[in-house]
Amino acid sequence: MSLFDLLRQRVPVRILPLPTRDECTEDFFYQLISTCESIVTSNPFYVRKALSRIVDSLEARSIYDDNYFDKLYELYASLSSQPLGDLDTIPQDILEYRINEQKSVKIKESPNFISGRGTTGLRTWEASKLLALRFNNDKSYLPYIQNKKVVELGAGTGLIGISLLRLASHVTLTDGDPNLVDQITNNIRLNENDALFDLKTYSSRVLLWGGPESAPKCDTLIGADVTYDVSILPELVKSLQSYEYSVALIGATVRNEVTINAWEGQLTDAKLNWEIIEIKQISSDPGVFDEPIWFDPSGGLSIKVYKICK
Template sequence: MERIARQLRQRVPVIQIELIQNVDQDLILKVLKEIEPQNAYYCKMFLEKLVLFLEEKGEEVNDDLYEHLSDLLQAVPLNATDTEVISYCVSCKSGNRDMDLKVREAPNVISGLGTTGLRTWEASLYLTQYLLNSDHCDLTDATVLELGCGTGLVGMALYKYHPTVKKICITDGDSQLIENLPSNLQLNEIPIGSPKISISKLSWGEDELPDPNIDTIVAADVTYDSSILDDLVSVIYESMTQNNRGSTLVRNAYIAATVRNETTLEELEKLLNLGVQDRIWKWTIMEPMRFDGIWYPQSTPEIRIYRIFKV
């Protein structure tokens, strides 16, 4: 039942309530009360669906559920740009327990104010799990640059839960997102002044990399628009061929791409092949991994992780 608790904190859609088995009504009510200050309307909708689900199955419904549903009847939906704190559960091969990351985001926003970074996308969660668990992602003593960080999930997870990462440099090209990041760090008890983490605005093709010792690049869902692919690949190209202020060259890049448009990814692969022709790097699509207990919406497309590694 702890699985449904994790899914509730991540806002599993109420339409998927029929997937719940062996309902622990007390646990569900406890978690909904945690969520209520952030999104009372979600709690109301979930309770309505849960009560109907239990009644149709002929199961007895706790009086506490009816009572709490009555208390929530006046709850109204959040505005599209309203934020709430979402909790994501991640696992790490170096530990024996699941770990939560909290993110303040606007989960109903697909694109707003010129950015798609106001919500956490599934590719960020998938890349986080991959980097924490795959034996094929060696981040031992690595200084990692995250491109297009959005809500900062990947960078925060590496800081908190990867045992051997030396430093994580979180960047995005959107000033508003950079301004939002300190509050997410505070939610996860990450000291903003820590020498192990930095936050900076990085415009691809314009700004220098924020640290001369970066040897690994990570990014999630930065391939949604073919118009930005040239700049993305150029950043990787330059980082693997030009000493940044006379120091380290990047050796590996891991790019998580959601397959929404095959044509866009074909364009990405053409650009990557130019680096192969120039004998700068090779690239591969990593073997997919399954992460039990991690919830993704049923409509989530395939997510690929491209590894680009310097020759």
């Protein structure tokens, strides 16, 4: 992961890798300045913190004899001179997730809220990051997605579904919370200038599991971190029994063994055929950057991907 991708994903400043002397080329400074300028309107607080750490480290190593360093310093100084109140972390921010070299997805979200306004879908969860990466980059997942009709349950901020536009033949992003469905629509629009996305192939709608409405018939049903609490499992499992689909792929971050055991037990009791097709381990060291997207170990140290058929 490049430092620029880490900044766009708002990886905590304390773990950002500092550039080596050899990395501090003109091109590096140019990219750093343009990345910071692109972030500064949505989160000046983060840019100031990041620049403070980077500038301090460059100065400590006397790496400031470059024209570009002056420009970087000017940007940092302009943010430092503003009163702290103006720079405080804003509740919503626009993060950018690097899916692969060609594709990144912008998501407006509330990264500091695990739960708020009665929902857990205000920020992007770890299993969404994993499934967005695997569906786009891993050949073993491609047959479930490429040119398939896909429906996402509990889409939250919409990262996975949005990353599939163009790859799948049609994607329906759903969530039980109408406010989140509006947010998903806005997030789709945030990415509409990107030539890699074909916006004609998507729709978004409210879908409450276990409610009177059914999901549209599809090839692949997907969901990420829709298993976070035992209280929501019965309705989810009921939906997996009743909706019409060929295969369901559900990503679940393991936070609590009791919840995961309840989920697996209820799938078995409902006579659904299920298997775990991947377990991703997340390093407990937050400074490990082994995928194009950073995974936050405080969210859980492993993610299981379930393949479910009726």
